[in-house]
Amino acid sequence: AQTVTQSQPEMSVQEAETVTLSCTYDTSENNYYLFWYKQPPSRQMILVIRQEAYKQQNATENRFSVNFQKAAKSFSLKISDSQLGDTAMYFCAFMIGQGAQKLVFGQGTRLTINP
Amino acid sequence: EPEVTQTPSHQVTQMGQEVILRCVPISNHLYFYWYRQILGQKVEFLVSFYNNEISEKSEIFDDQFSVERPDGSNFTLKIRSTKLEDSAMYFCASSEGYGGGSSYNEQFFGPGTRLTVL
Numbered sequence: 001a002q003t004v005t006q007s008q009p010e011m012s013v014q015e016a017e018t019v020t021l022s023c024t025y026d027t028s029e030n031n032y033y034l035f036w037y038k039q040p041p042s043r044q045m046i047l048v049i050r051q052e053a054y055k056q057q058n059a060t061e062n063r064f065s066v067n068f069q070k071a072a073k074s075f076s077l078k079i080s081d082s083q084l085g086d087t088a089m090y091f092c093a094f095m096i097g098q099g100a101q102k103l104v105f106g107q108g109t110r111l112t113i114n115p
Numbered sequence: 116e117p118e119v120t121q122t123p124s125h126q127v128t129q130m131g132q133e134v135i136l137r138c139v140p141i142s143n144h145l146y147f148y149w150y151r152q153i154l155g156q157k158v159e160f161l162v163s164f165y166n167n168e169i170s171e172k173s174e175i176f177d178d179q180f181s182v183e184r185p186d187g188s189n190f191t192l193k194i195r196s197t198k199l200e201d202s203a204m205y206f207c208a209s210s211e212g213y214g215g216g217s218s219y220n221e222q223f224f225g226p227g228t229r230l231t232v233l
Contacts, residue, residue: 043204045158045224091158101210102148102160102171103222 002027004094006106013082014114020067021077021109023092032096034068034075035103039089048090051075079111087113117141119225121207127231128197136192136228138207147190148208148222149182151175158206164190197232204229 003026013019025034036048051059051068058066063083067076079086092106120139128134140147149161163170164182181193190209194201204227212220 042226043152043229044226045206045208047221050221093158101146101220101222102163102173103150103158104160105158107157 002029002032002094002096002104004092004104004106006092006109008109009107010110010112012112012114015082015084017082018078018080019082019111021079021090021092021111023075023077023106025073025075025092025094025106027073027094027096029096032094034066035093035095036064036066036077037091037093037105038086039091039108040087045091049077082113084113084115087111117223119207119209119223121205121225121228123228124226125229125231127233130199130232131196134194134197134230136194136205136207136230138190138192138209138225139188140190140207140209141211141223142188144209144211144223146170146210146212146220147182147184148210149192150206150208150224151203152206152227153200153203161192194230197230199232202230202232 005024032053034051038046038048049059049061049064058068063080065078089108089110091108093103095101095103122137147164150158152158160173162172162176179195183191206227207225208222210220210222
């Protein structure tokens with residue numbers, strides 16, 4: 001079974017700072033995908049960034065980037081130049097590349113950006 | 116931009132009552148999912164659905180739960196006899212494909228239905 005662990009229940013930074021959220025996962029699969037989802041107070045789940053395990057290059061989306069370490073089974077999210085609108089719960093998630101493509105989520109990190 | 120919609124946004128029910136949560140997936144999507152999130156906890160997979168049948172279900176998805184695509188546009192989750200512990204946010208998601216190998220299809224989430232069981 002796949003598991004996803006986020007060891008930081010809460011984080012808080014000042015606006016414009018850079019923050020890194022940690023995620024580790026456990027799987028015996030070789031073909032899989034990793035995601036970071038943002039859940040603002042509205043509780044809508046919004047995809048922030050995704051990474052295919054077969055790609056060595058780390059994914060980036062504007063101010064968001066990941067550090068994917070496959071051997072260490074680590075998948076951290078870096079938010080640069082943080083903004084007040086980044087305040088949200090952030091969930092790391094895992095999906096097997098074949099068969100039932102259910103998402104397995106971590107426990108979440110509550111990120112607060114302070115003015 | 117196409118989006119997944121869910122109704123109602125909030126449902127309050129008495130323990131033991133039946134509830135039906137409704138979702139309208141994105142029109143060209145073929146794969147549908149239900150997830151739930153108990154307040155303050157992580158999002159958990161319930162069930163996936165394709166070609167009018169369940170593809171996979173979790174341990175949570177017991178005989179009290181059922182899913183249906185009654186009319187080609189709606190995708191519903193029914194809880195036959197609600198329990199207090201069913202109180203949660205229920206998210207519907209849909210994806211265009213269900214590819215294997217190295218293919219991937221993003222799951223688009225609806226805004227959720229907050230279910231409160233009293």
